[in-house]
Structure formats: structure tokens, C-alpha cells
Amino acid sequence: MKEEEKNTLPGISGPLLAWYSGNRRSLPWRDDPSAYHVWISEIMLQQTRVEAVKGYYARFLERFPDIRALAEADEDTCLKLWEGLGYYSRARNLQKAARLLMADYGGEMPRHSGELRKLPGIGPYTAAAIASIAFGERIPAIDGNLLRVFSRLALYEEEIRKPAAAAAAEAFFLEQMPADRPGDFNQALMDLGAGICRPGSDPACGECPLRQHCRAAEEGRASGLPLMPAKKARGIEKHTVLVIRDDDRILLRRRPGRGLLAGLYEFPVESGWLSEEEAVQKAREYGCDPLRIRLLPAAKHIFTHKEWHMHGYEIRIGSFSGDAEGGAEGVAAPGGQCFTAPIRDLQEKYALPSAYSAYLPE
Numbered sequence: 001m002k003e004e005e006k007n008t009l010p011g012i013s014g015p016l017l018a019w020y021s022g023n024r025r026s027l028p029w030r031d032d033p034s035a036y037h038v039w040i041s042e043i044m045l046q047q048t049r050v051e052a053v054k055g056y057y058a059r060f061l062e063r064f065p066d067i068r069a070l071a072e073a074d075e076d077t078c079l080k081l082w083e084g085l086g087y088y089s090r091a092r093n094l095q096k097a098a099r100l101l102m103a104d105y106g107g108e109m110p111r112h113s114g115e116l117r118k119l120p121g122i123g124p125y126t127a128a129a130i131a132s133i134a135f136g137e138r139i140p141a142i143d144g145n146l147l148r149v150f151s152r153l154a155l156y157e158e159e160i161r162k163p164a165a166a167a168a169a170e171a172f173f174l175e176q177m178p179a180d181r182p183g184d185f186n187q188a189l190m191d192l193g194a195g196i197c198r199p200g201s202d203p204a205c206g207e208c209p210l211r212q213h214c215r216a217a218e219e220g221r222a223s224g225l226p227l228m229p230a231k232k233a234r235g236i237e238k239h240t241v242l243v244i245r246d247d248d249r250i251l252l253r254r255r256p257g258r259g260l261l262a263g264l265y266e267f268p269v270e271s272g273w274l275s276e277e278e279a280v281q282k283a284r285e286y287g288c289d290p291l292r293i294r295l296l297p298a299a300k301h302i303f304t305h306k307e308w309h310m311h312g313y314e315i316r317i318g319s320f321s322g323d324a325e326g327g328a329e330g331v332a333a334p335g336g337q338c339f340t341a342p343i344r345d346l347q348e349k350y351a352l353p354s355a356y357s358a359y360l361p362e
Ligand code: SF4
Pocket: 149, 152, 153, 196, 197, 198, 203, 204, 205, 206, 208, 209, 210, 211, 214, 215, 216, 217, 222
């Protein structure tokens, strides 16, 4: 095969779009694919399963039906609606972008992918998804699904995480993309990657509309592709979570405004695994007078690059008093500004990362 023919297999759009007509997933954001709806859904779907996103998407749109509502909301409300989805910088960037859209774009999403990419939190994939689906721009939305499908269709045997692979996939799909249905073409590939051309040893080649066009299937090599870089082991961090409370109130603090889980609330957390005595001592340093202490179940939370292995204690005190009654202003304490909050407000008001869900009071 000549070099210029190697990664080019014409004719996938016909069978792909025919398959999509009968097999497209029914997803809430596809009912009314405005640029705002596509944007919100695509940001939520990053690193998150479709089923998990559906409820969040509905609640988010109910509260923020348009760009203006999102721009005018306070950050705590936005983060609270995001609670449990993880990767909270996505929510903050949505708000930043909404405010920019109100200030500089007349409250409208730009119609071109190049302009969309200037907004906070919108990278090449999201810009292409919005521009193709909402505005009909002819541009492939290259994400993990499309990279996998590309690597198999074209028998691409280079490492798939390298920028050259994304460029090759974009060129490959752009050549195939019809001028009149670029959004459907992208969504068909997304659905094919999610349901048929599945990762690992699980592609359903027998059900695939592109079987006749697929070089990896032809050579029986689909499950070995794409070629992934060797995985790095995640770092492990040990923490002790201190749930310090009386009958009605609990000690909280806010995480710093930058970095991991920025701006969210948490219980006081110490590095390492503390003994009961050390935990009691820490509670005293927070200005509390422990009455009793109870070991809570260990918990683990996995981030992309690290794992938290947590031990926890519930430390009961009579009541918060003196310096510990910080209210919203907080009190100076080791490990950051702490304040007491009504336990019932954990449900409605304060966004806590799901990493701590094992330690939420009943
Ligand atoms: S034939 Fe198999 S490997 Fe090729 S695109 Fe279809 S599901 Fe993927």
C-alpha cells in the first residue's frame, strides 16, 4: 500500500450515518442541542460517565437555564450543584466563561471553534463538539472514543496519546466528514466508540457498521489498539480526617482557591495516620474540648495522579464555644481557617468533595 493511501479509507460516512439513524443514544442534551446545552453537557462528560451526568445536567439547567443565569450565580451555588462530579475547576471555568460571554460576546456563544477555544475550560475537543453540533462547522471532535476508532480503522500503530496521533485522527475524519451533517458524524463516532468499538479486548466488530472499512478488524488486531503509553503508578497520600462536632454543629474549613479541589469545603484533615491520642491533641489545637472519640471506617479516593488513603475519627465535644465559634468568619487554626457550620447545612449549602463522603454525618 502506498504511503498516501495508508491511513485513508474512503466511504465510512454513509454506513456510519445510516447506523446512527437507527442506533443513536437518546441523551437529554440531544433533545435541544443549542450551543449552551452542548457546552454544559460536554464539560460535565469530561472524565465522567454518561449515566452519572444525566441528573447533574438536569439540575444544573433547571437552576441555570441560560448563560446569563450562570454568569450571575454565586460560586458556592455553582459548586454545590457540581458536588460529587469531581474536577471542580470545570465548574469554575464554566462560570468564568459565562461571565466573559456576557461581557464580551453579548451573552451568545461564538459560532466558530477557533473563537470558542479562547474561552476558559474549552479545549480543542469541546470547541469542535459545540461548533459542529450546534453550528454545523466541519471539524472532527477528537476525544478518546474517536482516537480509539481511528486507531483501529486506520491500523494506526503509534502511541495514541501523542499530539501527532490527534492530528492524524483529525485529518482522517475530516476527509470523511460530510459537509451537511458534521455534528451527526461526530456524534455517530462518539456513539460507535462508546457502544461498539469498545476499549480493550471488547470491540463488537460483528455488529459494527464500519467492519468492511476497518483494517484492524481485517487483520484481527483490534483489541491490541490503540497503543497506550505505559501507565505510571499513582502516588499514595495518607490522611486523617477529623470530624469534630457537637449535637448540631460541625467544624469545617475551605480549601485554598487554587490547586486540587480548590475552593471546596472539607473537614480538618491532617497528613499521615494519627493515633487516637494525636487526633485528640489536634482537636484541642483547634480550640475544642473532646468528650469522646470514635474511629470511623477507612476510606480511599482515587484521583487521576494520586490516591488518598484516609483514616477518620469522629470527635464529639459538648458544644463549640469561645474561639471555635467562628461562624462564617472562621477561626485561625492549624491547617487553615476553620469555622463551625450547622450539620444540616452540609446537605444544601456547603460543597464537599465526594472524597469525604464516607465521613459525612448521617
Ligand atoms: S470493526 Fe471492530 S475495531 Fe473496527 S471500528 Fe468496528 S468495532 Fe472498531
